[in-house]
Amino acid sequence: MRHIDVGSVLRHSANLPYADLVTRSTGAAVRRCIEAELSSLAHDDVATLDFTHIGMMDYSCADEVVAKLLLDLARRGGRPSSLVFHGITDAHLEAIEDVLLHHGLALVVHFADGAARLVGAVSEDERVLWQLVHARGTYIVDDLARDSARNSADVLPVLEALLDRRLLRRDGFTFAPIGVAS
Amino acid sequence: MTAVITVPSSLDDLSFELVLDQLAAHPADAKVIVDARHCTFASPYGLTALLTLAQTRSERPAFLPPDDADKLTYWARAGFFRYAEEVYDVQGSVPRPRSTSESDVLLEITPVVKSDDVHTVVERIKDKATQILTNRLHLISRATMGFTMALSEACQNIVEHAGRGGWVMVQVYQYRKRLGGRHAVVIAVCDAGLGFRRSLESSPRRPLTDRWDDGFALETAVVNGVSRYGDPGRGQGLKGIRGYVHRWDGKLSVRSGTARIALVPPWDDDVPRRDNLAPFAGAQLQITIPEKSAA
Numbered sequence: 001m002r003h004i005d006v007g008s009v010l011r012h013s014a015n016l017p018y019a020d021l022v023t024r025s026t027g028a029a030v031r032r033c034i035e036a037e038l039s040s041l042a043h044d045d046v047a048t049l050d051f052t053h054i055g056m057m058d059y060s061c062a063d064e065v066v067a068k069l070l071l072d073l074a075r076r077g078g079r080p081s082s083l084v085f086h087g088i089t090d091a092h093l094e095a096i097e098d099v100l101l102h103h104g105l106a107l108v109v110h111f112a113d114g115a116a117r118l119v120g121a122v123s124e125d126e127r128v129l130w131q132l133v134h135a136r137g138t139y140i141v142d143d144l145a146r147d148s149a150r151n152s153a154d155v156l157p158v159l160e161a162l163l164d165r166r167l168l169r170r171d172g173f174t175f176a177p178i179g180v181a182s
Numbered sequence: 183m184t185a186v187i188t189v190p191s192s193l194d195d196l197s198f199e200l201v202l203d204q205l206a207a208h209p210a211d212a213k214v215i216v217d218a219r220h221c222t223f224a225s226p227y228g229l230t231a232l233l234t235l236a237q238t239r240s241e242r243p244a245f246l247p248p249d250d251a252d253k254l255t256y257w258a259r260a261g262f263f264r265y266a267e268e269v270y271d272v273q274g275s276v277p278r279p280r281s282t283s284e285s286d287v288l289l290e291i292t293p294v295v296k297s298d299d300v301h302t303v304v305e306r307i308k309d310k311a312t313q314i315l316t317n318r319l320h321l322i323s324r325a326t327m328g329f330t331m332a333l334s335e336a337c338q339n340i341v342e343h344a345g346r347g348g349w350v351m352v353q354v355y356q357y358r359k360r361l362g363g364r365h366a367v368v369i370a371v372c373d374a375g376l377g378f379r380r381s382l383e384s385s386p387r388r389p390l391t392d393r394w395d396d397g398f399a400l401e402t403a404v405v406n407g408v409s410r411y412g413d414p415g416r417g418q419g420l421k422g423i424r425g426y427v428h429r430w431d432g433k434l435s436v437r438s439g440t441a442r443i444a445l446v447p448p449w450d451d452d453v454p455r456r457d458n459l460a461p462f463a464g465a466q467l468q469i470t471i472p473e474k475s476a477a
Binding site for chain 2: 063
C-alpha cells in the first residue's frame, strides 16, 4: 500500500507554501503530483491519500484533487486498483461530498479509530452491502444475500458495481473492503 | 465640466444604486468627483464598490472623504484609503490605518488579483472567522468551514472570470431592524471586470435564447451553475455558495451589468431579481450570514 501525504505534496512536490487546499490552480498542481506518484504503482496496489496535514479544502480544490483523480482512475481503469482516503475532517468533507454528488462519484474514508465511511453518490443497496462487507471483513455472495435479506441475483450486480467503482475489492471468491488486509 | 456624484449618507448594496444612477449620465471619460463628505455609514459592499467605481472611469475621478472624523477613521481602518489613493485623487488628508485586531472588521479591504491572493485571504481570516462565527454567531464548526470556503470561491470568481483585479472585505454587524439585534457577518466581493454576461458569451455553453441579457446571464450562472468553462466540474463554486447561504439562513446577492439577483431569506424583504438597473461593469457579490436564532 502506498501512503501519500497530501500536505507534503502541497508544500514540497507542488512547492506551494500553504496549509489549505484552496483555488483551482492549487488543486490542479497537487493532483498532477499525486497522479505522477500513482503512475508508479502496480495494478493491484492500494494507495492511501492522507489529508491529515491539510487545513481546509474548497469546492474547486475538491473538484481538482478528489473528483478529477477518481474520474481519471475510472476512465483509464488504471493504477492503483483502489484509493483510500485518510485524515478527512469536517474541514474537508463539505466540499468533498458536494463534488462527489455532482459527478456521481463515491469514495471510502478511513478514520484513525479504524472506522470507515462511504461518502458520495451511492444507492441504498450499495450502502447496505458495503457496510456489511466492511463490518465482517469478507463475504461470499450467498451469505451477503442472506444477511441483507436480498436475493443473490439482486446482490451480485450491486457488488459488481461496487467493484467497478473501486469501493470494494475481490479476494478470491469473496468480496472484501479496500485498504484492509484480509 | 466636472460632475459631482453624491454618496448617500448610508451606503450599502441597495443605496449604491443611487450612486450608479447619478453616474449613468456621464461617459467614462468625463471628470467626476465622488463626494462622500456626508456619508455616515458604509458597508463592505459600499466601500469595495466605490473602489471598483473608480476602475470603470478612464478619467481618474476625485474623491471627497467623509467629514465626520470617526467615519474617516473607520474607512481608514477598513483599508479604504490605502487603495482609494491608487484609483482616486483623494482630496484632503486622511488618517493612517491602525490595527484591526480589536475591531469588527474581520478582513479589511484586500485586493484580489491572482490565485495567491485567495490563499492570503483564507490564511488571514480563517482563525478569526472561526472565533467570531462560533462565539458571536453561535454557529457550529462546520458552518465556519463553509464560510471560509464560500469566501474562497467568491474571491476565485475574480481570478477566473473578471479579467482584472477586485476587492474583498468582511465585517460583523449587529442588525437592529431586520434581525432584531442579532449579529451577522457580511462578505463583499466586488470587481469591475467582464461581468457574468460577457464571461458566458465567450463560451459555447451560453444558452441560446432571445431573452439573453444580464439578468438571464446571472440566473444561468448563479442559479443553474453554468460556467463559461466546458469542464463539468466548473460552476460548483457559486452552487456551493448558494447551498451554504441557504443552509445557514443567509442572504446572497449578485449584481452584474444592469441586473441583480438575490436569494432572499425570510428575515429580509429584498426582491429576488432586479433588471434595468444603471449599468456597472463587472460583478458585485454580497453574502450575509446571520447569528443563529435562539428559537
